[in-house]
Amino acid sequence: MADDLLTGTGPETYDASSIEVLEGLEPVRKRPGMYIGGTDERALHHLVAEILDNSMDEAVAGHANRIEVELNADYSMTIRDNGRGIPVDPHPKFPGKSALEVILCTLHAGGKFSGKAYQTSGGLHGVGASVVNALSDSMVVQVARNKELYEQRFSRGIPQGPVQKIGAAPNRRGTTVTFHADELIFGSHRFKPARLFKSIRSKAYLFSGVEIRWKSEIDDGETPREAVFHFPGGLADYLKETLGKSATYADQPFAGTVDFQEKFGAPGKVEWAINWTPARDGFIQSYCNTVPTPEGGTHEAGFWSAILKGIRAYGELVKNRKADQITRDDLVTGGCALVSCFISEPEFVGQTKDRLATVEAHRMVEGAVRDHFDNWLAGDTKSAGAILDFLVLRAEERLRRRQEKETARKTATKRLRLPGKLVDCSATNREGTELFIVEGDSAGGSAKMARERTYQALLPLRGKILNVLGAASSKLGQNQEINDLCQALGVGIGTKFNVEDLRYDKIIIMTDADVDGAHIAALLMTFFFTQMRPMIDKGHLYLACPPLYRLTQGARRLYVADDAEKEEWMKKGLGGKGKIDVQRFKGLGEMDAKDLKDTTMNPKSRKLIRVTIDEDEPGETGDLVERLMGKKPEMRYQYIQENARFVEELDV
Numbered sequence: 001m002a003d004d005l006l007t008g009t010g011p012e013t014y015d016a017s018s019i020e021v022l023e024g025l026e027p028v029r030k031r032p033g034m035y036i037g038g039t040d041e042r043a044l045h046h047l048v049a050e051i052l053d054n055s056m057d058e059a060v061a062g063h064a065n066r067i068e069v070e071l072n073a074d075y076s077m078t079i080r081d082n083g084r085g086i087p088v089d090p091h092p093k094f095p096g097k098s099a100l101e102v103i104l105c106t107l108h109a110g111g112k113f114s115g116k117a118y119q120t121s122g123g124l125h126g127v128g129a130s131v132v133n134a135l136s137d138s139m140v141v142q143v144a145r146n147k148e149l150y151e152q153r154f155s156r157g158i159p160q161g162p163v164q165k166i167g168a169a170p171n172r173r174g175t176t177v178t179f180h181a182d183e184l185i186f187g188s189h190r191f192k193p194a195r196l197f198k199s200i201r202s203k204a205y206l207f208s209g210v211e212i213r214w215k216s217e218i219d220d221g222e223t224p225r226e227a228v229f230h231f232p233g234g235l236a237d238y239l240k241e242t243l244g245k246s247a248t249y250a251d252q253p254f255a256g257t258v259d260f261q262e263k264f265g266a267p268g269k270v271e272w273a274i275n276w277t278p279a280r281d282g283f284i285q286s287y288c289n290t291v292p293t294p295e296g297g298t299h300e301a302g303f304w305s306a307i308l309k310g311i312r313a314y315g316e317l318v319k320n321r322k323a324d325q326i327t328r329d330d331l332v333t334g335g336c337a338l339v340s341c342f343i344s345e346p347e348f349v350g351q352t353k354d355r356l357a358t359v360e361a362h363r364m365v366e367g368a369v370r371d372h373f374d375n376w377l378a379g380d381t382k383s384a385g386a387i388l389d390f391l392v393l394r395a396e397e398r399l400r401r402r403q404e405k406e407t408a409r410k411t412a413t414k415r416l417r418l419p420g421k422l423v424d425c426s427a428t429n430r431e432g433t434e435l436f437i438v439e440g441d442s443a444g445g446s447a448k449m450a451r452e453r454t455y456q457a458l459l460p461l462r463g464k465i466l467n468v469l470g471a472a473s474s475k476l477g478q479n480q481e482i483n484d485l486c487q488a489l490g491v492g493i494g495t496k497f498n499v500e501d502l503r504y505d506k507i508i509i510m511t512d513a514d515v516d517g518a519h520i521a522a523l524l525m526t527f528f529f530t531q532m533r534p535m536i537d538k539g540h541l542y543l544a545c546p547p548l549y550r551l552t553q554g555a556r557r558l559y560v561a562d563d564a565e566k567e568e569w570m571k572k573g574l575g576g577k578g579k580i581d582v583q584r585f586k587g588l589g590e591m592d593a594k595d596l597k598d599t600t601m602n603p604k605s606r607k608l609i610r611v612t613i614d615e616d617e618p619g620e621t622g623d624l625v626e627r628l629m630g631k632k633p634e635m636r637y638q639y640i641q642e643n644a645r646f647v648e649e650l651d652v
Contacts, residue, residue, distance in 0.1 A: 025105060025134035025157035032185055035131045037350075042614055044181055044189045047135065048196060049291075050128035051079045051177050056203060056290045058083030059210040060342065064174060066211050069200050073217040075190050076138070076180035083174045085145040088163050098163040100141060100152055104133045105159060129177075133157050135186075136179040144172040156182060193223040199292075204229035205238040206271075206290045206340050221641075235273040235338045243336060246279040249390055250383035254376050258368035260343070266360075267344045270368050272303060274337040276387050281533070282332050287340040288348075288356045295349075297356030299341045302365035304328050307335075310373035315388055323388060325395040333394055341365055401498060419484035423448055423458040435488065435504040436544070436601070437461060439511045439520055440589065447510070449593035450601050457504065459488050464520055468527045469629045482527070493531040499538055507535065508608065510544035510600060512587040513561075525611060526629045529621070541611040546591070546600045550583040552576075559599045 028035050036043045036050075048069075058064040064083035071077060087099040094102055107130055133139050134157035143150045149169040153160040181191075193216045204212045211230040219225060231237050236255035255273035260266045276282075286293045286300045293300070308328055315323020341361060349355040377384040427433050435457045438447050447458050465481045476482055476493060486493060490503035509524050511517035521543060528541055535541055547559035549566050554576030560566045570580060585591055591599075600606050613621050627635045 025107065025130060028107070028131050028134035029156065029185070032135060035127065036135070039185055039187070039189075041189050041192070041195075044186050044191065045195055045199070047132045047179070047181060048077055048079070048191070049199065050132050051077070051179070052200070052203065053291060054129060055079060055081035055083065055175070056207065056210070058174075060207055060290065062209075065209060066213070068213045068215070069196070070214075071191055071193055071196060071216040071218055072178075074180065075218070076178055077191065078176065078178040080176040081174045082172075085143040085173055085175050086141070088143055088145060088150045098152070100143060100150070100163055101159055104130055104139070104141065104152075104154060105157060106130060130157070132177075132179055135182050137182040137184070139177070139179040141178075142166075142176040144169040144174055144176075191218075193218055193220045197223045197227070201227075201229050202238070202285075202292075203290055205231050205235060206287055208232050208234045235271050235340060239273040239275060239336065239338055243275065243277060243280075246277045249276045249278075249386040250380065252380075252383075254373065256369075256372045256376075258372070260364055260368070263368060264364055266364065268342045268364075270299070270339070270341040270365050272337070272339045272369060274307065274335060276334045276390055277336060278334060278390070280334075280336075282335040282337075284332070284335070284337040284339065286338075286356075288346050288353075288358075288361070289342050290340070291348075291353045293348075293354060293356050295355035297349075298358055298360075298362040299339060299343075299356050299365045302362035303337070303339045303369055304331060305362070306366045306369035306373060307331055310370055310377060311388060311391060313374065314377045314384055315392075318385070318388070320388060320392065322392045322395065325399060326391045327395065327398075330391050330394040330398065334390065339365070419459070419487050421460050421484065422488045423451075425451075425455050425457040426453060427455045430503060430505055433457065433504045434506040434508055435459060436508050436510045437485070437524065438588065439517060440587075446588060446591055446593050446596045447601065450597035452601075456601065457488075459484065461485075461520070464516075465523050465527065467523055467629060468530055469626065469631070476531075485527075491532065497532045497534065499532075499534040499540070502535065502540060505540065506542055506608075507540055508542045508544050510546065510588065513546050513548045513585065514587070517587070522629070526625060528611075529613075529625055536611055536613060539610060539612070543609040543611060544600050545607040545609060546585070546588055546596075548585060550585065550595065552581040552583070554578050559595070 032039050032043065036046045052067070052069065055064065055067045058081055059067065064081045066082045068080040069077070070080075086103060089099060091097055091099045091102045107127055133154050137155055139154040141152050141154075147168060147170050148165055149167050149172070150163050151166045152163045181189075196216075197214060200212055200214055204210060208231060211228060214224070214227045214229065216223065216225050234255075234257070236253055239253050239255070253273045253275040255271075257269060257271040260268040260270070284296070284300060284303075286296055286303075288297070288299055308326065308331060311326060311331070312323050315321075315326070341364075343358060343361055343364070345358070346361070347357040349357050425433055433455045436447060436451070436459070438458060438460050440460060440462070451458060461481055461484075465485075466475065466479045468476060468482075482493075488503070489507070491497050491499075491501045507528075509521050511520045525541070528535055545561060547561055548563075549560045551558045551560060551566065551569055551574060553574040556574040556576035558569060558574055560569060566582070570582075574580065585595075588596065588600075598605050627639055
C-alpha cells in the first residue's frame with residue numbers, strides 16, 4: 001500500500017495534545033478581529049467607544065452627569081466619569097481578587113447581565129473593558145469610592161499588582177481609565193482627534209442629561225483642543241446642525257421622544273428626528289443605548305414602517321391616490337433621519353454591535369413614532385403637502401424606470417451597443433462576473449491572455465480619465481472614456497444610475513503600482529463616488545493589488561507588494577539556491593500573462609481591496625473628496641500641510 005493516498009501527508013500526529021486552550025485574555029490578542037472587528041483605524045477607535053459606553057451607561061442610569069475624554073500627548077486616552085465607580089471589594093467567586101480586576105481581566109464579567117444594576121445599557125456581554133485591557137500595553141484604572149481613591153495598573157491584560165489604596169478623595173467619585181493602545185496589535189495607526197471629536201459629540205446629543213468635556217494635547221490644525229458638549233435639545237439640534245443651510249421640505253424637523261414605560265409598560269424610550277431635503281442624499285443614523293448601529297436593525301425597521309404607514313394614511317386623507325405607490329426606498333432618498341432608542345436586554349449581532357436584533361424594538365418604536373407622526377402631519381399641512389409631493393415624485397420616477405427597463409427587455413430588436421475596446425466575458429448571468437478596468441492597451445494585452453474568459457471581462461482605458469468634480473455635466477456626456485465606461489457597465493450616471501442594471505458583479509480597477517496608476521485609480525474612484533455611489537455602498541467596487549517586485553532564487557519564485565516586504569525576503573532568502581534575482585515591474589504591461597494571472601487576476605491567489613465608505617458623520621467623505629479632487633487648489637495645499645507629518649514613506 002505504498003501508494004495509499006492517506007499515508008505520508010500532513011502532520012505526523014493529530015491527537016489531544018494538538019488542541020490548544022486559550023485562557024484569560026489570550027484569545028483577544030490572538031484574534032482581535034473577533035472582538036473589535038480587526039486591527040485597522042476603525043477598530044482602534046472602537047476601543048475608545050467601549051470605555052466611553054461604560055461611562056454613558058452610568059449617565060443613562062442616572063448616576064453620572066459629567067464625562068471627560070482626553071487625548072494625551074503620547075496618544076494614550078483618558079476617560080473619566082463621576083458615576084458610582086467600579087466596585088473594588090473582593091469578588092465572592094474569586095476571594096483573592098477585587099471586582100475591578102475580575103471585570104478587567106475576565107471575559108464575560110460585568111454588572112449588566114441581570115438588569116438589576118442597569119435597566120438600559122449599551123454594554124451587555126461584560127467583554128468591552130477587558131478587550132481594551134488586553135489590547136493596551138498600559139492601562140491604569142483609578143476608582144474614587146466612599147471618599148477613598150484606589151488604583152490598579154495593567155499591561156496587555158496582566159495585572160501589574162493588586163488594587164492599591166492611594167489616598168483620600170473627599171470631593172471625588174467615579175472611574176478614570178487611561179490606556180495606551182498596543183503597537184504590536186495596531187502597528188502605526190494612531191488616534192485621530194477629528195474622528196474622536198465627532199463620535200464624542202454625537203454621544204452627547206444622544207443623552208441630554210450628560211455633559212461631555214473634550215480635551216486634546218495633539219493639535220491636528222482643524223479640531224478644537226478643548227470643548228464642552230451639552231445638548232438639551234437632543235437629536236433635533238443634531239439634525240439641524242448636520243443639515244446646516246440645506247433647503248428642507250419642512251421648516252422644523254419631525255422630532256420627538258416617547259417613554260416606553262408610559263406607553264407599553266416596559267423600561268426604555270425612543271427619540272427621533274427626521275426631515276427631507278432635495279439638496280443631498282438621504283441618510284439614517286441609528287443608535288441603541290447610545291451605541292451606533294451602522295447596519296440598522298429592528299429599531300430602524302420599526303421607524304421606517306411608522307413613517308411609511310403615516311405618509312400613506314395622510315395621502316389617503318387628502319385624496320392623493322398616488323401615495324399608495326410610495327415604498328421605503330422612496331422615503332430614504334432625501335430623508336435625513338436620526339433614531340435613538342433605549343431598551344433593556346438588547347440583542348445585537350456581534351461584539352461590535354453593528355445591528356440590533358431585538359424583535360420587540362420594532363413594535364415599540366413603530367407604535368411610539370406612528371401616533372406622533374400622524375398628529376404632526378395633520379398639524380403642519382404645508383410641510384406635510386411638500387413632503388408628500390416629493391415622495392410621490394420619487395415613486396413615479398422609480399416606477400417609470402422599471403417600466404423602461406421592462407420595455408427594453410421586451411424589445412427583441414434592441415441590441416446592446418458595447419464599446420469597441422471592451423473584451424466581454426461569455427457568461428450570460430451577472431452572478432460572479434468581473435470587469436477589469438485596465439490602464440492602457442499594453443496592460444490590456446497581457447490581461448487578455450491571463451483572464452478567465454467565461455466570467456472575466458476587460459476594458460482598457462486610454463490614459464487618465466476626466467476629473468468629474470471640476471467638470472460641467474455637459475462635459476461628462478461628451479467624454480469618450482466615460483461614455484465607454486457607462487456603456488460597458490450598462491448604466492447611466494448621476495440620477496439615472498440604477499445599481500440593478502449593472503452588467504457585472506465586481507468592478508475591479510487594475511492600474512500600475514506607481515504614482516500615475518494611483519492617480520488614475522483616484523480619478524476613477526472619484527467618478528464612481530460622485531456618479532454611482534450606490535455601487536460602492538452595495539460592495540461592487542474593488543482595487544486590484546498588482547505586485548511591485550518578482551524575486552527569483554533558483555527554482556523558487558515570489559511576488560512582493562512593496563519595498564519593506566522585498567527587504568525582508570532579501571534578508572531571509574526564499575529557500576532556493578544561488579543569488580536572489582530582483583525584477584521590478586514598472587507597469588502591468590511588463591508582466592507576462594502568467595505573472596499577471598497568478599498575482600492579480602486568479603481568484604484563488606490574488607488579493608483584492610474592497611472600496612468602502614467609512615464615515616462617522618454623513619457627508620464627511622464627500623467633503624474630503626471635494627477638498628482633494630475639487631477645483632480649489634488651496635484646499636489641497638491645506639490638506640497636505642496638515643497631514644504631511646503623518647507621511648512615513650515617499651515615492652520620489
